[in-house]
Amino acid sequence: KQEVTQIPAALSVPEGENLVLNCSFTDSAIYNLQWFRQDPGKGLTSLLLIQSSQREQTSGRLNASLDKSSGRSTLYIAASQPGDSATYLCAVTGGSSKIIFGSGTRLSIRP
Amino acid sequence: NAGVTQTPKFQVLKTGQSMTLQCAQDMNHEYMSWYRQDPGMGLRLIHYSVGAGITDQGEVPNGYNVSRSTTEDFPLRLLSAAPSQTSVYFCASSAKLTGEAFFGQGTRLTVV
Numbered sequence: 616k617q618e619v620t621q622i623p624a625a626l627s628v629p630e631g632e633n634l635v636l637n638c639s640f641t642d643s644a645i646y647n648l649q650w651f652r653q654d655p656g657k658g659l660t661s662l663l664l665i666q667s668s669q670r671e672q673t674s675g676r677l678n679a680s681l682d683k684s685s686g687r688s689t690l691y692i693a694a695s696q697p698g699d700s701a702t703y704l705c706a707v708t709g710g711s712s713k714i715i716f717g718s719g720t721r722l723s724i725r726p
Numbered sequence: 727n728a729g730v731t732q733t734p735k736f737q738v739l740k741t742g743q744s745m746t747l748q749c750a751q752d753m754n755h756e757y758m759s760w761y762r763q764d765p766g767m768g769l770r771l772i773h774y775s776v777g778a779g780i781t782d783q784g785e786v787p788n789g790y791n792v793s794r795s796t797t798e799d800f801p802l803r804l805l806s807a808a809p810s811q812t813s814v815y816f817c818a819s820s821a822k823l824t825g826e827a828f829f830g831q832g833t834r835l836t837v838v
Contacts, residue, residue: 624766647825649826657831657832658832659769704769706827711774712774712776712820714759714820715785716768716771717768718767718768
């Protein structure tokens with residue numbers, strides 16, 4: 616059974632810092648991994664999608680890496696801004712198209 | 727471009743009532759799924775479908791029923807609502823196994 620873990624559960628950093636969010640999964644037989652952002656009371660916004668054959672994806676100040684063999688992914692946010700405050704969720708797609716989520720990291724950027 | 731549309735956005739039910747949450751996508755995606763989100767627990771998979779006429783259970787299927795008669799629609803039925811089903815429900819679709827998942831805006835359900 617696939618299990619996805621995100622550490623830390625919450626993180627608070629001052630504006631301008633670079634930061635890393637972690638995601639680990641127990642079954643390395645995945646097809647892709649996706650990072651989402653969720654603002655309070657809102658839906659999920661897709662940030663980055665990494666296919667199983669890829670090592671990383673970049674979008675603006677965001678960079679996501681994938682190491683299937685170790686069951687890990689990281690989301691790197693450069694030069695953080697207060698607008699980056701949100702909950703960040705990672706999700707893996709495995710056999711039978713099941714998409715399994717981690718419980719998220721709640722990020723707060725202090726002005 | 728509507729994407730994934732969920733209705734209703736909010737709903738209050740009394741214990742024992744039944745209802746259907748609607749989900750429709752206009753992207754011709756094969757895969758659709760339903761999740762519930764509770765505080766501090768991320769999203770948990772309820773049911774999913776890999777195509778019209780094919781459904782399967784996720785992590786927390788009890789108390790819910792689904793069917794997939796068309797590619798576009800994937801309704802979620804609550805058979806007899808219980809307070810434990812108070813949650814936010816999200817529907818998702820994706821093009822194929824390696825595709826990007828898109829989510830609806832969610833349905834906030836309260837069972838009293």
